[in-house]
Amino acid sequence: MKSLFSLALASLLIAAGTASAADAASTPVSGAPAMKASTDMSEGEVRKVDMDTKKITLRHGEIKNLGMPGMTMVFQVSDPAMLDKVKTGDKVRFTAEKMNGALTVTSIEAAK
Numbered sequence: 001m002k003s004l005f006s007l008a009l010a011s012l013l014i015a016a017g018t019a020s021a022a023d024a025a026s027t028p029v030s031g032a033p034a035m036k037a038s039t040d041m042s043e044g045e046v047r048k049v050d051m052d053t054k055k056i057t058l059r060h061g062e063i064k065n066l067g068m069p070g071m072t073m074v075f076q077v078s079d080p081a082m083l084d085k086v087k088t089g090d091k092v093r094f095t096a097e098k099m100n101g102a103l104t105v106t107s108i109e110a111a112k
């Protein structure tokens with residue numbers, strides 16, 4: 001009897017745990033899934049780093065959050081310090097967003 005009760009209790013706990021996990025995943029209040037979608041990393045290669053104008057030229061693959069196909073283009077950077085982390089020829093992963101009407105790299109890292 002005791003073990004049967006324990007089993008029933010365990011089943012209840014598992015069911016409760018599963019239900020709350022599903023609730024959390026489908027709760028629209030959490031902004032996490034949307035945030036993640038807008039900051040998907042894109043692949044690219046550095047063609048030019050311009051410290052003077054704080055711009056970087058990237059040959060990039062598709063940028064899903066901007067609906068942009070692959071091309072080579074100049075980006076602003078949200079933080080000039082990012083330009084110290086990469087150099088011409090580096091394969092990189094980056095995120096880009098439209099800020100104040102300008103396409104801006106908001107994060108960048110060397111691809112592994």
Ligand SMILES: [Cu+2]
Pocket residue numbers: 060068069070071072073
């Ligand atoms: Cu582009």
